[in-house]
Amino acid sequence: MEWDRENTIAQFVRDRRKKANLTQVELSDFTGVGLRFVRELEQGKPNVMTDKVNQVLLFFGHTLTPTPISDETRRNLGK
Amino acid sequence: MEWDRENTIAQFVRDRRKKANLTQVELSDFTGVGLRFVRELEQGKPNVMTDKVNQVLLFFGHTLTPTPISDETRRNLGK
DNA sequence: AATATTTACACCCTTTAAGGTATAATTATA
DNA sequence: TATAATTATACCTTAAAGGGTGTAAATATT
Numbered sequence: 044m045e046w047d048r049e050n051t052i053a054q055f056v057r058d059r060r061k062k063a064n065l066t067q068v069e070l071s072d073f074t075g076v077g078l079r080f081v082r083e084l085e086q087g088k089p090n091v092m093t094d095k096v097n098q099v100l101l102f103f104g105h106t107l108t109p110t111p112i113s114d115e116t117r118r119n120l121g122k
Numbered sequence: 123m124e125w126d127r128e129n130t131i132a133q134f135v136r137d138r139r140k141k142a143n144l145t146q147v148e149l150s151d152f153t154g155v156g157l158r159f160v161r162e163l164e165q166g167k168p169n170v171m172t173d174k175v176n177q178v179l180l181f182f183g184h185t186l187t188p189t190p191i192s193d194e195t196r197r198n199l200g201k
Numbered sequence: 202a203a204t205a206t207t208t209a210c211a212c213c214c215t216t217t218a219a220g221g222t223a224t225a226a227t228t229a230t231a
Numbered sequence: 232t233a234t235a236a237t238t239a240t241a242c243c244t245t246a247a248a249g250g251g252t253g254t255a256a257a258t259a260t261t
Contacts, residue, residue, distance in 0.1 A: 044173065051185075051187050051188070052172075052186075052187070052188060055188045089172075089173055090171050090172060090173045091171070091172050092169050092170070092171055092172070093131075093168075093169060093170050093171070093172055093175065093186075094123065094168055094169045096172065100188050101191075103188075104190060104191050104192075105188040105189055105190055105191060106130075106188070106189060106191055107131075107172075107186045107187070107188065107189070108130050108131070108186070108187065108189040109130070109131060109134045109179050109182075109184040109185070109186065110184055110185060110186070110187040110189065111183060111184055112180070112183050112184060112185055113183075114187070
């Protein structure tokens with residue numbers, strides 16, 4: 044599978060991190076995941092482990108949950 | 123980390139599979155993920171790979187997306 | 202434009218997820 | 232309650248994710 048910077052999770056993390064005015068290094072420190080992982084996540088690595096993702100999302104008050112595809116599509120359409 | 127049968131994803135998959143009247147074996151066949159994985163997923167294995175999870179969720183018209191914790195909590199409160 | 206900061210890429214190593222299969226336990230059905 | 236079907240547990244193997252670090256590219260700052 045290919046990397047997709049525009050995938051929902053990648054976008055979400057990049058966006059939130061920017062809004063929080065953090066560098067990847069800082070996010071790595073705060074969340075406890077490796078710097079490499081933060082980068083791979085933000086660049087849309089297709090296959091990542093849920094607990095690592097959640098470790099990051101939790102920092103932003105979120106978690107991974109099953110969402111209807113229509114919703115996700117809608118979210119992406121909203122750019 | 124511990125296994126948690128009550129976690130959102132595990133509950134979701136068990137629930138949907140039951141409603142669709144499928145066995146784990148059938149879900150495994152239809153989605154293409156291993157039978158072992160279906161079981162681990164339904165029993166709340168804490169650390170799974172997103173693309174495998176999505177392979178299953180897609181079958182039910184869903185995907186993993188970052189969701190506000192409040193939402194997820196609310197969902198769980200609703201039992 | 203020059204310098205500093207941030208992000209991206211490449212290497213190797215260790216850990217572990219996922220799959221297959223075989224067996225045991227649980228649940229449903231006759 | 233037997234018997235069949237479904238689900239759970241245990242073993243091993245293979246593939247790849249995640250981490251550390253060093254370097255290059257890109258972005259921001261002065």
